[in-house]
Structures are given as C-alpha cells and as structure tokens.
Amino acid sequence: MKRIEKLLERIITRVNLNLRDASFDVRPYIRDIVPLDQLMKFYAFYGISPNHPIHFHFSNSNLAGSYFLGQCKVDNSVLYKSDIRGDELKEKGAVFHFRGTDIQLEDDEVIWIKDSFLIKTLVHNYSHNPEKLDLFLIKNSIAAHYANIHGSPIEGCFLGPFSTVDLSSLHDCVVGAFSYLQVGELSHKKIRPGRIWIRAKDMFDFDYRYNPEILRKYIAFEPGKGTMGMFMDFAEDRKLDFQRLYDVVHLDPHISMPKGASINRYALLKGKNHISENVLVAQRAFLESAWLGKGANAQENCCISYSRLESFDITAHGATIIYAHLKNKVFVGFNSFLQGKSDTPLVIGEESIVMPHTIIDMKEPVSIPPRHLVWGYIRNNNDLKEHSISLEDLAKVSGEISIGAMRFKGSGEQFVKAFQHRVEHILEANGAFFDGEKGRGHAQKGQEISFNIIQPYPEGPFKGIYPAIDINP
Amino acid sequence: MKRIEKLLERIITRVNLNLRDASFDVRPYIRDIVPLDQLMKFYAFYGISPNHPIHFHFSNSNLAGSYFLGQCKVDNSVLYKSDIRGDELKEKGAVFHFRGTDIQLEDDEVIWIKDSFLIKTLVHNYSHNPEKLDLFLIKNSIAAHYANIHGSPIEGCFLGPFSTVDLSSLHDCVVGAFSYLQVGELSHKKIRPGRIWIRAKDMFDFDYRYNPEILRKYIAFEPGKGTMGMFMDFAEDRKLDFQRLYDVVHLDPHISMPKGASINRYALLKGKNHISENVLVAQRAFLESAWLGKGANAQENCCISYSRLESFDITAHGATIIYAHLKNKVFVGFNSFLQGKSDTPLVIGEESIVMPHTIIDMKEPVSIPPRHLVWGYIRNNNDLKEHSISLEDLAKVSGEISIGAMRFKGSGEQFVKAFQHRVEHILEANGAFFDGEKGRGHAQKGQEISFNIIQPYPEGPFKGIYPAIDINP
Numbered sequence: 001m002k003r004i005e006k007l008l009e010r011i012i013t014r015v016n017l018n019l020r021d022a023s024f025d026v027r028p029y030i031r032d033i034v035p036l037d038q039l040m041k042f043y044a045f046y047g048i049s050p051n052h053p054i055h056f057h058f059s060n061s062n063l064a065g066s067y068f069l070g071q072c073k074v075d076n077s078v079l080y081k082s083d084i085r086g087d088e089l090k091e092k093g094a095v096f097h098f099r100g101t102d103i104q105l106e107d108d109e110v111i112w113i114k115d116s117f118l119i120k121t122l123v124h125n126y127s128h129n130p131e132k133l134d135l136f137l138i139k140n141s142i143a144a145h146y147a148n149i150h151g152s153p154i155e156g157c158f159l160g161p162f163s164t165v166d167l168s169s170l171h172d173c174v175v176g177a178f179s180y181l182q183v184g185e186l187s188h189k190k191i192r193p194g195r196i197w198i199r200a201k202d203m204f205d206f207d208y209r210y211n212p213e214i215l216r217k218y219i220a221f222e223p224g225k226g227t228m229g230m231f232m233d234f235a236e237d238r239k240l241d242f243q244r245l246y247d248v249v250h251l252d253p254h255i256s257m258p259k260g261a262s263i264n265r266y267a268l269l270k271g272k273n274h275i276s277e278n279v280l281v282a283q284r285a286f287l288e289s290a291w292l293g294k295g296a297n298a299q300e301n302c303c304i305s306y307s308r309l310e311s312f313d314i315t316a317h318g319a320t321i322i323y324a325h326l327k328n329k330v331f332v333g334f335n336s337f338l339q340g341k342s343d344t345p346l347v348i349g350e351e352s353i354v355m356p357h358t359i360i361d362m363k364e365p366v367s368i369p370p371r372h373l374v375w376g377y378i379r380n381n382n383d384l385k386e387h388s389i390s391l392e393d394l395a396k397v398s399g400e401i402s403i404g405a406m407r408f409k410g411s412g413e414q415f416v417k418a419f420q421h422r423v424e425h426i427l428e429a430n431g432a433f434f435d436g437e438k439g440r441g442h443a444q445k446g447q448e449i450s451f452n453i454i455q456p457y458p459e460g461p462f463k464g465i466y467p468a469i470d471i472n473p
Numbered sequence: 474m475k476r477i478e479k480l481l482e483r484i485i486t487r488v489n490l491n492l493r494d495a496s497f498d499v500r501p502y503i504r505d506i507v508p509l510d511q512l513m514k515f516y517a518f519y520g521i522s523p524n525h526p527i528h529f530h531f532s533n534s535n536l537a538g539s540y541f542l543g544q545c546k547v548d549n550s551v552l553y554k555s556d557i558r559g560d561e562l563k564e565k566g567a568v569f570h571f572r573g574t575d576i577q578l579e580d581d582e583v584i585w586i587k588d589s590f591l592i593k594t595l596v597h598n599y600s601h602n603p604e605k606l607d608l609f610l611i612k613n614s615i616a617a618h619y620a621n622i623h624g625s626p627i628e629g630c631f632l633g634p635f636s637t638v639d640l641s642s643l644h645d646c647v648v649g650a651f652s653y654l655q656v657g658e659l660s661h662k663k664i665r666p667g668r669i670w671i672r673a674k675d676m677f678d679f680d681y682r683y684n685p686e687i688l689r690k691y692i693a694f695e696p697g698k699g700t701m702g703m704f705m706d707f708a709e710d711r712k713l714d715f716q717r718l719y720d721v722v723h724l725d726p727h728i729s730m731p732k733g734a735s736i737n738r739y740a741l742l743k744g745k746n747h748i749s750e751n752v753l754v755a756q757r758a759f760l761e762s763a764w765l766g767k768g769a770n771a772q773e774n775c776c777i778s779y780s781r782l783e784s785f786d787i788t789a790h791g792a793t794i795i796y797a798h799l800k801n802k803v804f805v806g807f808n809s810f811l812q813g814k815s816d817t818p819l820v821i822g823e824e825s826i827v828m829p830h831t832i833i834d835m836k837e838p839v840s841i842p843p844r845h846l847v848w849g850y851i852r853n854n855n856d857l858k859e860h861s862i863s864l865e866d867l868a869k870v871s872g873e874i875s876i877g878a879m880r881f882k883g884s885g886e887q888f889v890k891a892f893q894h895r896v897e898h899i900l901e902a903n904g905a906f907f908d909g910e911k912g913r914g915h916a917q918k919g920q921e922i923s924f925n926i927i928q929p930y931p932e933g934p935f936k937g938i939y940p941a942i943d944i945n946p
Contacts (some may be wrong), residue, residue, distance in 0.1 A: 043925075048940060050933025085845050156520060249516065249926060376480065450928035452516075452720060459921035461521025472941040 004039065004062055004464040014115045014140040018156020018172050022190055026142055026158050028223035033144070034080050036120060040464045041063045042081070042246075043455045046471070048073075048160050051085050051445035055110065059468040062456060066207070067247075067266065067283055069449075073112040074278065082143075083283060083300050085124040087113045088429065089440065090133060098130040109343050118143045120315045121159075121204070122300050125151035126246030127184075129169040145176075145227050146235065146301060148317050148334050160193060161227040162219050162318070164356055177221045178231075180334065180357040185354060193221070194376060200418065208355075208376050211405075218337070219357060231337065238303065239287050241268050241327065249453075260434045261448040267298075276311070280430045280443035295432025297443070306342065314426055317358065323362075327370065331423050333358065340366075353391070353419055359422045373419075375406060450454040477512065477535055477937040479551060487588045487613040491629020497910060498605055498837045499615050499631050501696035506617070507553050507592060512537045513937045515554070515706040515719075516928045519944070524918035525560045528583065529944040535929060535937050538719075540739065540756055542922075544917065546585040546700070555591040555616075555772050556756060559584045559916065561902065562599045563606060570826075571603040584609040591616045594632075595773050598624035602642040602658075617650075618700045619708065619774060621790050623805050632668060634700040635692050635791070637807045637829060650694045651683070651704075652806065666694070669830050669848060677757065677883030681828075681849050684878070691810070691832060704810065706791065711759050711776065714741050723924075733907045735919040740771075749784070753903045754915035766801070769903025787899055789829065796835075797821065800843065804896045806831065813839075826864070826892055846892075856873050864889050 015026050023190045040386030044063035046056050056259035057073040066079040068088025088205075089109040090096065096103045108128055112135060121143040127136040128151045137153045144161040152165040159165065160177035169185045176193030183199045188382060191197070219229040245251065245266050246263040258277045263269065266283040280297040281287065290304040293311040298304055303320040313331040315321060319332045326348045333356030339345030340362045348354065349370030360366065362446065373394055376387040386404030397412030408415075426434060430442025456466045480827040481503075488499050517536035521527050530546040538551040543559025562582040563569065569576045569899040582599055585608060600609040601624045610626045617634040632638065633650035642658045649666030656672045665672070669684030680697075692702040718739050720725065728742060731750045736742065739756040746760045753770040754760065766784040771777055774795065776793040783800040788794060792805045796813035799821045804813065806829030813819030813835045822843030833839065836852040846867055849860040860876030870885030902904060903915025914921040929939045 043923075048928065049928055050930055054940060132707060134621065138629040246722065448883065448932040450516075450931045452928050453926035455923035455925050457521055457523055458923045462523060467527060470943040 001054075002461045003037065004078075005466070007060065007062070007078065008117070010076060010143070011078065011115055011117045015117075015142050015158060018140045019174065020156060020442050021172065021188055023030055024158060024174050024190070029158070029221070030117060030142070031224070032121070033186065034078075036464070039078065040081065040456065040458070043453045044068070044079075044466070045451050045453050047449040047451055048471075049445065049449040050211075051448070053089075053091065053108065054472040056109075056396040056469065057295055058466050059456075060335060061466055062457075062464050063330070063454070063466055064464075071108060071110040073110055073114075075112075075114045077116045079113065079115050079116070079121075080117075082118040082121040084111060085300075086114070086136075087123070087445070088124070089126045092098055096130065096133050098445065101130075103130060103133060103351050107137060109134045109136040111138070112448055113138045114138060116141045116143075118149075119148045119462065120145045121149060124300075124317065125154065125356055126168075127151065127153050127169075128167045131151050144221060144231065146241060146318055146335065150317070150334070160221050162231055162335050162357075164318075166334065166356070177227075178215060178219045178335070178357055183387055193219075193380055194357075196355060198415075199412075200414070202410075202417075204412070204415040204416065206373045206408050208406040210377060214458045234303075236299075238268070241286070242284070245310075248253065257435070262443050264446060265449070277441075278432050278434050280432075280441075280446065282442075282446075290402075295427060295430075295443075297430045306344070306456075312432055314423065314425075314430075327352075329423065330426075331419070333427075337361070351391075353423070358387075373416075376404065391420075427471070475934045477509065477551075477824075479589070480533065480551065480769065480938070483549060484551065484588055484590045484613075484615070484729070488590075488615050488629065488631060490668055491613045492631060492647065494645065494661055495647055497631060497647050502631070502694070503615055503866070504548070504697070505592060506699045507551075509937070512551065512553065513929070513931070517541070517552075517939070518926050519928055520924055521944075522918065522922040524921070526562075527944060528581075528945055531927075531943075532840050532912040532941040534939055536927070536939055537929075537937075544581060546583055546587075546808065548587045550586050550589045550591070552586065553590075553592045557584060557586070558595070558773075559609075560918070561662045562609065569603065569606050574603075576603060578605060578607050580607045582607045584608060584611070586611045589614045589616075590613060591620075591622075593774075594620045594622060595620045596622045597773075597790065598685065600624065600626050600642075601640045602626050617694060618705065619791055619808065623790070626730065633694050634706055635808050635830075637791075639807065639829070650700075651830055653689060658745070663688075666692075666831075669828060671888075672780070673883075673887070675883075676891075677881070677888040679879070679881050681879040683790075683850060687767075706894065707776075708774075711741070714743060714759070715757070729798070731911070733904065733917055735916050737919060738922070749886070751905050751907050751916050753905075753914075753919065755915075755919075768900060768903075768916075769904065770899075772901045781876070782820070784898055785905055787896065787903075790900075797939040800825075802896065802900075804892070804899075824864075826896070831860075844891075849877065852859070870893050872890050875881040897944040 002352040029105045041229040042065035044066045045069040053072045059078045062072045062078045065081035067083045072084045072086050092108045094105045135172040139155045141157045143159040146162045147159040148164040151167045154170040158171040159175045162178045163175045164180045166182040171187040175188045179195045190360045194215040196208040198206040219231045260278040262282040266287040267281045269287045271289040274291040274419040276294040277297040279292045282300045285298040285351040286303040288305040296309045296313040299317045302315045305322045307321045308325040309326045312325045314331045316334045318335040320337045329351045330348045332354045336358040338360045347367040347388045352372045353373035360378045371391045374388040394412040395416045400409045431443035434437040486510045489808045490758045492703045499841045513863045515538035517539045519541035526929045530543045533549045534547045535551045540556045559642040565581045567578045584720045612628045614630045618631040618633040621637040625641045627643040629645040632648045636648045637653045639655040644660040647663045652664045652668045658666040667688040667849045669681040671679040692704045697857040721794045736900035737756040740758040742760045744762040747764040749767040751768040752765045755773045758771040759776040761778040764781040769782045769786040771788045772790045778795045780794045780797040782799045783801045786799045787804045791808040797819040804823045805827045807829040811833045817838040820840040825845045828848035833851045844864045847861040866884040873882045904916035906912040
C-alpha cells in the first residue's frame with residue numbers, strides 16, 4: 001500500500017502547486033472520497049478491435065474499474081472507474097481546420113493522463129487545442145465523480161463532480177460541481193458550481209447560473225464530506241445492478257440485435273428494452289424498459305428508464321432520462337437530468353435541444369415544443385418559459401438577450417447552426433446513418449471488441465499499483 | 474484469420490527445416506489437431522504477484538487459454554492451453570553449479586518461446602543447459618497434448634503427446650508419445666513412443682521401453698488422425714468441469730484453507746476434499762474427493778480422485794491417481810497413470826518412488842511396499858515383480874542389471890540419491906516444510922496472485938493474433 005499512498009500524495013502536491021494562485025487546496029476534497037481498499041478490489045480493462053488503432057501504456061498507476069479504448073497512456077495516475085475513450089483520436093496525416101487554417105498532424109494522437117486522479121470520469125474525443133493537436137494531455141489534475149472531459153486537454157485543474165469540460169483547453173482552473181464549460185481557452189479561473197457557459201470567440205456567449213440553494217439538493221461537494229445529493233444517490237442506486245456485468249468473463253447478449261446496432265458488453269439492460277437499427281448503447285449505460293428508435297444512442301454513464309426515444313435521439317454522456325417521450329432527433333446534453341411522471345411522461349418535441357446540465361424535475365405535466373432550446377432548472381410550465389426559446393427565435397438574436405438567469409450575447413444564428421452541426425456530427429460518428437455500406441460509426445465498429453482484464457499487484461508494497469504495461473498493434 | 478494461418482505455416486516450415494535430417498514432416502501431425510476457431514475462443518492470462526519477478530512479452534502470437542507466471546517471452550508462436558511457469562527462473566547474480574564449476578548469471582533468466590506451437594504443454598523450471606543459463610529457449614518446436622518441457626531448452630524438436638523432456642537440452646529431435654527423457658544433451662535423435670530414459674553421464678543409465686501394442690490402448694498419435702487413447706479420453710472428460718472456472722472473473726474459494734496452503738484459482742475441486750497445511754494445488758489440477766496430507770502437492774494437469782495422500786506426497790505435472798492410498802513422502806512422477814479399484818485402492822508404501830510415465834492399471838489388489846522404485850506397466854502382482862526394486866537393493870547395484878524390459882547401468886546408489894535429493898528439493902520449492910517463517914515456497918507464494926485476462930483481435934485479418942504486449946514490474 002505504501003506506493004499507492006505516495007502516488008496520491010504526489011498527485012495532490014502537483015495539483016496544489018498548479019492551483020497555488022487560486023489558493024485552492026485539493027487535499028480536503030479528495031481525501032477519503034475513494035477508500036484505498038476500493039482501489040485494490042476492481043480490475044481495469046481495455047478493448048482491442050480491428051476498428052480502433054491501439055497503443056496502451058500504463059505505468060506506476062492504479063486503474064481500478066477503468067476502461068480504455070484506442071490510444072491511451074497513463075503515468076503516475078489513479079483512475080477510479082473512469083472510461084477513457086481514444087476511439088476518435090486524430091491519425092497521423094489528418095487535417096484539423098482552425099479559424100481558416102489547415103493544420104496537418106505529424107503523429108497519431110494519444111490521450112496522456114499524467115499525475116492525475118480521475119474518479120468515474122469520462123474522457124473522450126480528441127484535443128481541440130490547435131497548439132497540441134497530437135496530444136490530448138490531462139496533467140496535474142483531479143476530476144471528481146461523473147465529470148466529463150470531452151475533447152479538452154487540461155493542466156493543473158480541479159473538476160468538481162458532474163462537471164463537464166467540452167471542446168476547450170484549461171490551465172490552472174477550478175471548475176465547480178455541475179458546471180459545464182465550452183469556452184475555448186481558459187486559464188487561472190475559478191468557476192462556481194452550476195455555471196453553464198458556452199463561448200465561441202467573436203461569435204456568441206451563452207451563460208446560465210443555477211441558484212446555489214436549489215443545486216445543493218441535486219449535487220453538493222464539500223471539503224471533508226465528499227459528493228452528496230440526489231444525483232449521487234441515483235447513481236449509487238444502480239451500482240448493484242452493474243456488479244454482475246463485472247463478475248463474468250463473457251456475457252451472452254440477452255436481446256436480439258438488429259442490423260448495425262451494438263450494445264456494449266458493459267452496458268446494463270433491465271426489464272424489456274427495444275433496440276432498433278444503428279442504435280449504440282455504450283459502456284456503463286443503463287437501460288430499463290427503454291424503447292430506442294433507429295440510430296438513437298445511449299452514451300456512457302447515461303440512464304434511460306421507462307422512456308421512449310424515437311429515431312436519431314442523442315443521450316449524451318451522463319444524462320438521465322426517466323418517464324419521458326422524446327420525438328425524433330432530440331439532443332439531450334451531458335449530465336442532464338430529465339424526470340417526468342409514470343402517468344404523464346415528459347414530452348420533448350422533434351429536433352429540440354436540451355442543453356448540457358439541464359435539470360427537468362417535473363412537478364406538473366410539461367411538454368417541450370419541437371425545435372426549442374431548453375436549459376437550466378425546470379419543474380413546471382412557468383419555469384419552462386424562463387428556460388427555453390424556439391430555435392427560430394434564437395436564430396434571430398444578434399446582440400444581447402436575457403431570459404431568466406440566462407444571458408446570451410452574439411449571433412443566435414451561429415449558435416443554433418453550431419449546435420445543429422454538432423448533432424449531425426454526433427449521429428454520424430456514432431453510425432446512426434449507416435446504410436449497410438457507408439456511414440460506419442461507433443455502433444458498427446463497437447460490435448467486435450475483445451475486453452481484456454488487467455489487475456494490479458494484489459499484495460506487498462506495490463499493492464494496488466499496476467506493473468508497466470505497453471500494448472501495441 | 475489470414476495472419477494466424479501464415480503463422481502456423483511459418484512454424485511448420487521452420488520445424489521441418491530443423492528436422493530435415495530425420496526426414497520428419499510435422500505437417501500431417503499438427504494439421505487439424507487444433508481447429509483454428511478454438512484459437513479464437515479462449516483468452517489467455519498471466520499472473521502478477523509480489524513474490525514472482527515478472528517480465529512478460531508477447532508478439533505476433535496466439536495464446537489461447539494459456540497461463541503465464543514469471544518471466545516469459547512469446548514471439549511468433551501459438552500456445553494452446555499451455556501453462557508457462559517462469560516462477561523458478563534463475564535471477565541475475567545466482568550461481569549455478571555444474572560438475573564442479575560455479576557459473577554466475579549475468580542476467581535474469583527468461584523463458585523465450587519462438588516460432589513454436591505448444592498444445593496443452595507445461596513449461597516449467599529453468600534452463601539446465603550450462604551454456605545458456607539465462608535463456609530457457611524453446612525454438613522451432615512443436616509439442617503435442619500434455620507434453621511437459623521441464624527445465625529443458627529445446628530447438629527444432631517435435632514432442633509427441635504426453636511426452637516429457639526433463640532437465641535436458643534437445644536439438645533437432647523427435648520424441649515419441651509418452652516418452653520421458655532426462656538425458657543431458659541430445660541431438661538429432663528419434664525417440665520411439667513409450668521410452669523412459671534417464672541418463673547421467675558417467676553415473677547411471679535407466680532405460681525402459683513400453684510394449685508398443687499395449688501403449689496404443691493408452692496413447693496413440695498418428696499422422697492425420699491426431700491423439701487417441703484412454704489418456705486423451707480421460708483428459709477430455711474433465712473439460713466441461715473446468716469450463717466454469719473460466720467463465721467468472723473472481724472465484725470464491727469454497728473450501729477452508731489451512732495455514733500455508735494454496736489452491737490455484739484455476740484448479741478444479743469436486744466433491745468433498747480435504748486440504749492440510751502447506752498443501753499446493755496448482756492450476757488445472759483436478760481433485761475429486763481427495764484427501765491431501767501436510768505438504769502434499771498436486772501439480773499442473775494432475776488428477777487425484779477418490780484417493781488419500783498422506784504427508785509430503787508429490788503428484789507431479791500430469792499425473793493421474795484414482796482409488797489409491799499413498800503413504801508418507803511418495804513421489805509420483807510426470808504423466809503417470811495410477812488406477813486402483815473403488816473397493817480395493819492401490820496402496821503405495823512410504824517413500825516409494827513411482828517413476829515418471831508409469832502406468833498402474835490395477836486388475837487385482839496391488840500393494841507397493843515402502844521404499845521401492847516402480848516403473849513401466851503394472852496390472853497385477855506379477856507385473857509388479859518385473860517393474861520394481863527396493864531402493865535398498867537398487868543402491869547396491871554397480872554395473873548392469875535388467876528387470877523385465879528395464880535395463881540399468883551404472884551406480885544404483887547415485888541414482889537413488891539423485892532421486893531422493895530431487896524429492897526433497899521439490900517439497901522444499903513447493904513450500905511443504907514452511908514453518909510460518911522459514912521455508913516459503915510455491916504454496917505460500919501462490920496465495921496472492923492477480924490473474925489478468927488478455928484476448929486477441931476478435932475480427933479482421935489479425936483475428937486470433939494478440940497485439941504486442943509488454944509487461945514489466
């Protein structure tokens with residue numbers, strides 16, 4: 001155990017050094033939030049398939065319960081139940097477009113996690129930092145439960161639970177619980193909990209802040225106490241169900257799989273579920289009595305219960321959908337929490353966009369019209385008015401508007417276009433449009449993966465530490 | 474599948490090249506004996522523990538169902554359900570005594586298997602070739618079902634099923650089914666099936682040959698037909714029982730474990746078994762209603778059914794014991810097959826030595842007296858007379874004797890001493906004498922091992938081939 005304690009100490013020291021300007025001490029936050037003995041109990045695994053370029057390298061690290069796909073390096077880090085997906089990394093020779101400039105990659109890109117501690121964190125996509133296109137670096141950083149690090153290299157950062165950093169690049173920042181950032185570059189900033197901030201330089205700026213008192217009920221993170229609130233309770237409730245997936249080596253799929261669809265071997269399906277063509281169900285996704293239409297996807301850590309999702313619906317990483325009916329091509333962003341009632345499901349109209357980190361906790365029947373953008377905290381139709389706008393109206397905005405606690409500046413048209421473009425891209429990348437020949441995406445590529453189990457030293461001073469493992473094609 | 478077919482072709486070509494003087498074509502022997510699709514079905518695994526120095530390296534190989542412990546390299550090879558134990562390899566600085574000379578190792582020893590095809594083969598121990606002490610090389614070789622390669626580097630060899638090469642060094646040899654060789658160096662020789670040959674230069678020479686017609690009933694190996702006979706049927710019968718060990722990731726031991734004892738996680742225990750202090754039960758050992766006394770060991774691929782083994786009994790790799798009662802410190806050598814009757818068990822007296830590859834297929838009650846050496850084919854008391862000698866009488870032999878089909882030359886005393894010394898060494902290495910502090914051996918060191926599962930590419934041209942994997946402390 002000695003080495004793993006030294007490793008944690010090393011990480012704390014390095015993160016604190018990066019955050020010295022912010023006078024932020026990570027120690028009381030991370031101490032005791034993951035008991036050391038849990039780190040010994042779980043194995044890690046990585047996926048090998050003919051469809052994903054691989055290079056794995058692990059050294060001086062603990063990887064309890066973590067999952068790797070693609071090209072990933074982990075050095076001097078602790079990853080606890082984190083999913084690291086390098087299956088969209090850029091390849092050597094690929095061209096990255098950045099503000100009118102074409103940049104060609106000289107090397108295959110790799111995700112490199114160094115001197116960091118990630119807890120139930122999802123790392124996915126590729127570096128959007130034009131300065132470091134071949135390296136998706138996570139260094140001297142800590143991410144708490146159910147954070148998402150998506151296309152965002154970070155250095156010297158502390159990410160609170162259920163926070164998301166998306167298509168950005170952060171340096172020496174503290175990101176509060178349940179905050180969502182898609183802001184390009186950010187340096188030496190402290191982001192309060194529950195801030196939803198999307199900024200594209202010279203184009204638009206969307207900013208929403210949750211009422212801290214309300215947010216506390218759903219998610220709170222306090223020094224020495226760890227992560228609390230309904231989101232955590234909800235996630236913990238599903239733990240036992242997942243256990244059986246990890247007990248057996250091979251698992252027979254217990255559902256008939258239509259053409260082009262795939263259900264990850266580490267996804268959990270309970271009750272009677274319906275899966276259509278080109279559906280993707282990712283690892284640690286939880287489905288219970290869910291109906292998924294053609295090309296719909298259920299991403300990592302999401303939960304879809306007693307709900308019907310029509311064609312081309314997207315449930316992003318960490319989103320929860322309970323008692324809801326989503327019409328075609330609805331986007332539900334990262335870590336959103338949508339809960340209708342068993343007798344009156346929440347209805348979301350065609351092509352509507354549920355912003356990342358939206359909470360819809362329905363207290364009266366609510367129906368979101370088609371082609372609307374919704375965000376923030378919604379319990380009833382009154383809230384809905386203050387937390388939504390039609391895409392048509394938003395596209396007309398130029399300048400500044402405020403709706404409730406949301407402030408928008410810039411081009412509404414650009415904002416809507418950017419979102420719609422992203423929805424199309426996600427569907428395409430996930431293989432939603434696969435026609436049997438063209439349009440292969442994750443749903444098709446994910447059908448043939450070997451899941452390989454690795455474990456750390458079981459005893460002695462290196463207990464919990466993995467030997468140095470290097471895996472090449 | 475293309476790559477694995479090319480790999481098999483590469484191995485056949487290389488082995489045939491080495492065996493060109495013997496005009497031996499391995500192709501008809503190995504074609505179809507392991508169907509390619511079996512190679513895809515199984516995962517391999519390796520063990521990590523604080524007690525075994527590790528360095529694993531696998532490249533361009535298939536390792537279906539194989540097990541590795543210690544320092545092992547596998548390149549361009551196919552290992553099907555083979556156990557490769559590098560847990561007794563010599564370490565850098567160790568001193569090897571050879572005929573009065575002390576040789577110090579300049580590097581850690583490693584087992585390196587290159588351009589070879591091993592089927593259900595056990596590789597164990599360390600190189601006894603004084604010219605290559607830091608490299609236990611198996612190159613351009615094929616070993617059929619249940620062969621044992623024990624402390625014996627081999628190059629350009631073909632080992633028939635249930636054959637054993639022990640503490641030797643072979644070059645360009647064909648070893649027939651069920652032959653046992655412990656002969657020092659051997660080059661360009663063809664050994665017929667069922668020859669038991671133990672030779673120590675200038676000291677002794679023990680040579681026994683099975684009647685080929687009798688042997689056929691137990692084991693036969695024919696070009697184009699594969700391995701047949703009672704031994705194979707018997708081994709195949711246990712297959713289904715073993716299956717469940719491989720289905721789950723963690724297995725709870727279902728038996729109370731006394732001090733100093735260990736049962737490998739991939740051993741199978743059926744019925745009610747008794748395990749005493751310091752007992753070692755190795756992987757793929759099969760126990761059914763077995764009683765094992767203090768310090769007894771059950772080595773890889775052995776089978777002990779409805780039998781009682783008193784203290785310090787050794788059941789070597791691949792040996793089978795059914796309806797028998799072994800008194801204290803009985804040695805049962807590699808691949809021996811001992812079968813009593815349910816109402817009259819075969820009795821073996823204290824400190825008796827059952828030579829490797831002995832068949833006792835009891836047709837009338839047989840009792841082997843204490844301190845006797847037995848070998849060859851025994852069905853009744855008449856056979857016993859022709860296949861045994863007391864250790865006391867053997868120790869008096871100097872020169873040449875024949876008993877039945879056995880011919881012995883040299884010093885009986887040296888022969889008995891060598892065997893007794895080896896028995897003590899095996900017990901010591903396996904931890905039979907562990908007192909809670911001193912005398913730690915495999916039984917104690919094997920208690921804390923992480924078993925890590927690895928799988929090959931599941932689809933595509935590389936289907937069945939493992940990526941290059943390198944694992945270091």
